[in-house]
Amino acid sequence: MTHDHDLVLRPTAAQTEAALNPPPGRIGGDLVVETLAALGATTVFGLPGQHALGVFDALRRSSLRYVGLRVENNAGFAADGYGRITGEAAPLLLSTGPGALTSLAALHEAASASAPVLAISSQIPTAGLGGGRHGYLHELPDQSASFRGVVKSVHTVRSASQIPSAVAAAWTSALTAPHGPVWVEIPQDVLLAPTSIPVVTGVDAFPEDLPPRPELTAVAADLLARAARPAIIAGGGVVRADASGKLRQLAERIDAPVVTTFGGKGAFPWTHPLSLRSWLEDRHTTDFLEDADVLLVIGSGLGELSSNYHTFTPRGRVIQIEADLGKLESNHPALGIHADARLALQALLETVDRREDQEAPARVRTVLSRVAERIASQDLTLEQDLLASVRRALPADSPSFWDMTILSYWAWSAFDAKGPNTMHSAQGAGGLGYAFPAALGAAAADPGRPVLAVSGDGGALYSIAELATAKQYGLSVTWLVVDDGGYGILREYMTDAFGATTATELTRPDYAALAESFGVPGVRTSPETLERDLAEALATPGPSVVVLPALLRMFAPTHLG
Numbered sequence: 001m002t003h004d005h006d007l008v009l010r011p012t013a014a015q016t017e018a019a020l021n022p023p024p025g026r027i028g029g030d031l032v033v034e035t036l037a038a039l040g041a042t043t044v045f046g047l048p049g050q051h052a053l054g055v056f057d058a059l060r061r062s063s064l065r066y067v068g069l070r071v072e073n074n075a076g077f078a079a080d081g082y083g084r085i086t087g088e089a090a091p092l093l094l095s096t097g098p099g100a101l102t103s104l105a106a107l108h109e110a111a112s113a114s115a116p117v118l119a120i121s122s123q124i125p126t127a128g129l130g131g132g133r134h135g136y137l138h139e140l141p142d143q144s145a146s147f148r149g150v151v152k153s154v155h156t157v158r159s160a161s162q163i164p165s166a167v168a169a170a171w172t173s174a175l176t177a178p179h180g181p182v183w184v185e186i187p188q189d190v191l192l193a194p195t196s197i198p199v200v201t202g203v204d205a206f207p208e209d210l211p212p213r214p215e216l217t218a219v220a221a222d223l224l225a226r227a228a229r230p231a232i233i234a235g236g237g238v239v240r241a242d243a244s245g246k247l248r249q250l251a252e253r254i255d256a257p258v259v260t261t262f263g264g265k266g267a268f269p270w271t272h273p274l275s276l277r278s279w280l281e282d283r284h285t286t287d288f289l290e291d292a293d294v295l296l297v298i299g300s301g302l303g304e305l306s307s308n309y310h311t312f313t314p315r316g317r318v319i320q321i322e323a324d325l326g327k328l329e330s331n332h333p334a335l336g337i338h339a340d341a342r343l344a345l346q347a348l349l350e351t352v353d354r355r356e357d358q359e360a361p362a363r364v365r366t367v368l369s370r371v372a373e374r375i376a377s378q379d380l381t382l383e384q385d386l387l388a389s390v391r392r393a394l395p396a397d398s399p400s401f402w403d404m405t406i407l408s409y410w411a412w413s414a415f416d417a418k419g420p421n422t423m424h425s426a427q428g429a430g431g432l433g434y435a436f437p438a439a440l441g442a443a444a445a446d447p448g449r450p451v452l453a454v455s456g457d458g459g460a461l462y463s464i465a466e467l468a469t470a471k472q473y474g475l476s477v478t479w480l481v482v483d484d485g486g487y488g489i490l491r492e493y494m495t496d497a498f499g500a501t502t503a504t505e506l507t508r509p510d511y512a513a514l515a516e517s518f519g520v521p522g523v524r525t526s527p528e529t530l531e532r533d534l535a536e537a538l539a540t541p542g543p544s545v546v547v548l549p550a551l552l553r554m555f556a557p558t559h560l561g
Helices: 013-020 028-039 050-059 072-086 104-113 160-175 188-192 214-226 236-240 244-254 283-291 341-351 360-376 381-393 406-414 435-445 466-473 488-498 511-517 530-539
Strands: 043-046 065-068 090-094 117-123 154-156 182-187 230-234 258-260 275-277 294-298 317-322 335-338 400-402 423-425 451-456 477-483 522-524 544-549
Touching: 028 050, 028 160, 028 188, 043 072, 043 435, 050 090, 050 117, 050 188, 065 435, 065 466, 072 090, 072 104, 072 117, 072 435, 104 117, 117 160, 117 188, 154 160, 160 182, 182 188, 214 294, 214 317, 214 335, 214 341, 230 244, 230 283, 236 244, 236 341, 244 341, 275 360, 283 360, 294 341, 317 341, 381 406, 381 530, 400 406, 400 435, 406 423, 406 451, 406 488, 423 435, 435 451, 435 466, 435 477, 477 511, 477 530, 511 522, 511 544, 530 544
Parallel strands: 043 065, 043 090, 090 117, 117 182, 154 182, 230 258, 230 294, 258 275, 294 317, 317 335, 400 423, 400 451, 451 477, 477 544, 522 544
Antiparallel strands: none
């Protein structure tokens, strides 16, 4: 009798021949790129460095497409954007020491947003490992220690034979819910040493499923079916799990209003009768959610931005579905269900009874009307008009990437993403410089769609070098730079807190002229011409820069009492 675990896949004659007679001239770096290709990777991002040259030399002998950025942190953001758009693990090739460490902020954002990034870094030669002070270039006592608190998993290689397994294990980790960045490091001498190990052609790396426990979904389904005033908060976990369709089915089955977090933009249709949109930084929305007798939170930890700066205090029963165990019940007691959002929603759909509430759409309209009245009372027409102009100019299926800037903060609450996985920002970790390089990664993932990046002038200065990348690879990203002469939101914060500002004002270049110097079309626009200029730039293949001089204001917060 033969059992499944007794079956052995026999190599074909061609595979046997290739194994017995591997092509000459291969080194450890070839095992890296061969493993990536065998796993299904097609595009890699990165920046070469002395210790990583073995990998970059191997790229010449591979079919992988390489997109080289000018700064390691930006390469990490590009891989992040690629991973969010494709749902695939995006390889990021880095060198040792300064090159590796420069990627930390990007990996922090990927971890916060559950973006699958497979970072592969070189290391100093094997003889220098172990914490001694050998004086190698880029030497650190323990390079991987800098990443353990940021990435999902760390994989250290010490011999060529370990490379395929380590890369495959990292790939599996990156794509197991919750998605996230992972770290592999390989010594320089291992990457450069000749190898007779057979060509890597088949690698098994299957992400592990994270199903919900059935007794928990049974309780959740019963609570939702019997609720008088259920509501749903949908977070980024719904988008990452590609579960937007199932979310809509559930909301409609139980007539539950839905609000999406800033990371969950597009997870629920903006104009749906049950859509509370994304007005989480508003007391009217907070009051509505607090009044729910059963609140279903899917793919969100209810962190600072998703809880109106921790002023949200639910009074009803909370059900929390979350793939990240560290976020489960981290802020509020709940019926915690540790599961992938898609699998958990499917389980609820299979068990929850239909519930009808014909008054739910009217209650949603009331909340949105109160929000609109609050904003209308603050004389913020310019900001709303600009956001509307961007929405009209941007094709509905085009992705957009937003830096930490005032127009982005408006977009979190007020921008219709038009669909799941189309609006992305750096609100996970909150670092500057994300939008443009991440948009380049998205453009590399899907060259058929124009991509929009939105930055302030302060954030733009983090990414200027990548205009050369955009030009070199012909990536169709239109970069909107809102130029207010400084760090606009910090200017507001400091003025409100101290009555004066410090270190917020910036000397900056003529961004349109600077773009032209890279061979990238640049145009200076105005609020009146923004829609036309942006639409024209987006419709033209290749990169472009649109500069909007404007001093914007935020709407008044409601979390300060």
